[in-house]
Amino acid sequence: MGVDSLGYVVFQVSKIAQWRALLERVFGMEPRPRDGAIDYRIDSYHHRLTLIPAETDAVAAIGWEVATVAKLEATVAALRERHVVVTAEPAELCAERKVRQLYSFTCPMIGNRQELYFGPLVSHTAFTPSRGISGYKTGTLGLGHVVYWVNDLAASVKFYEEIMGFAISDFIAWDDNDAVFLHCNPRHHTLALMKADPGPAGELMHLLVEAQSLDDVGYGYDLVRDMGIPVMIEPGKHSNDHMQSFYLQTPSGFWMEYGYGGREIGANWEIRHYDAPMLWGHRFVGS
Ligand SMILES: [Fe+2]
Numbered sequence: 708m709g710v711d712s713l714g715y716v717v718f719q720v721s722k723i724a725q726w727r728a729l730l731e732r733v734f735g736m737e738p739r740p741r742d743g744a745i746d747y748r749i750d751s752y753h754h755r756l757t758l759i760p761a762e763t764d765a766v767a768a769i770g771w772e773v774a775t776v777a778k779l780e781a782t783v784a785a786l787r788e789r790h791v792v793v794t795a796e797p798a799e800l801c802a803e804r805k806v807r808q809l810y811s812f813t814c815p816m817i818g819n820r821q822e823l824y825f826g827p828l829v830s831h832t833a834f835t836p837s838r839g840i841s842g843y844k845t846g847t848l849g850l851g852h853v854v855y856w857v858n859d860l861a862a863s864v865k866f867y868e869e870i871m872g873f874a875i876s877d878f879i880a881w882d883d884n885d886a887v888f889l890h891c892n893p894r895h896h897t898l899a900l901m902k903a904d905p906g907p908a909g910e911l912m913h914l915l916v917e918a919q920s921l922d923d924v925g926y927g928y929d930l931v932r933d934m935g936i937p938v939m940i941e942p943g944k945h946s947n948d949h950m951q952s953f954y955l956q957t958p959s960g961f962w963m964e965y966g967y968g969g970r971e972i973g974a975n976w977e978i979r980h981y982d983a984p985m986l987w988g989h990r991f992v993g994s
Pocket of ligand 1: 852854915
């Protein structure tokens with residue numbers, strides 16, 4: 708049981724024009740508008756991100772991909788055994804998400820809506836980026852990673868290990884921060900959990916997408932600066948996954964990390980802990 712990758716993220720956004728500028732002009736994603744919402748394509752999948760215009764900003768859902776129906780059903784059974792209410796979603800929502808089978812539940816640890824799916828739709832046409840990028844490192848590594856603040860870090864890690872099929876990659880503790888990094892495929896981490904002090908419990912801290920080329924990130928950084936989008940952490944390299952990246956603030960408040968060159972979990976991976984999140988750079992803006 709457990710999940711195999713981060714498949715998609717659905718956002719409710721109050722500032723649709725700013726979001727469009729960010730995803731299309733900076734990240735080069737391909738918009739696929741439908742019924743008031745906009746799906747965004749970044750690889751062979753029909754889409755990986757969705758923007759839904761709304762009064763208030765929220766992460767409407769994060770979607771975990773599961774490789775087989777048997778594994779999907781086993782994961783649902785394990786959640787129900789833990790008294791988590793899991794809903795089998797109807798064909799209408801499957802059609803919207805572009806998947807064959809879909810379940811949803813509220814995570815008892817994070818408190819957010821999560822979806823488990825099998826069978827994503829892939830497109831027969833070529834990905835057509837909105838700017839000249841090389842594309843994104845996805846495939847079996849999934850969309851990227853998400854980082855959430857949680858109240859009970861130890862219990863949350865246990866839940867994601869025992870029910871959701873994650874394994875610990877490493878730990879970073881620095882200043883007032885305490886973070887655990889978890890993988891479910893060779894991507895160094897698909898999920899990281901941070902102690903919700905100083906952060907707000909249940910909130911998304913950031914979503915990472917990983918470019919195929921460092922130049923994509925560099926040109927993206929210049930665009931962010933030119934467009935006046937707030938840079939939160941300057942370019943740098945992480946101590947644990949070796950990702951070279953920078954962080955910006957989205958129009959919804961949470962951050963996105965635009966990265967390149969993350970190392971992967973191999974057969975002989977050894978768990979370490981670190982006392983700083985960066986090797987070099989990655990300075991907080993204003994510090
Ligand atoms: Fe990250």
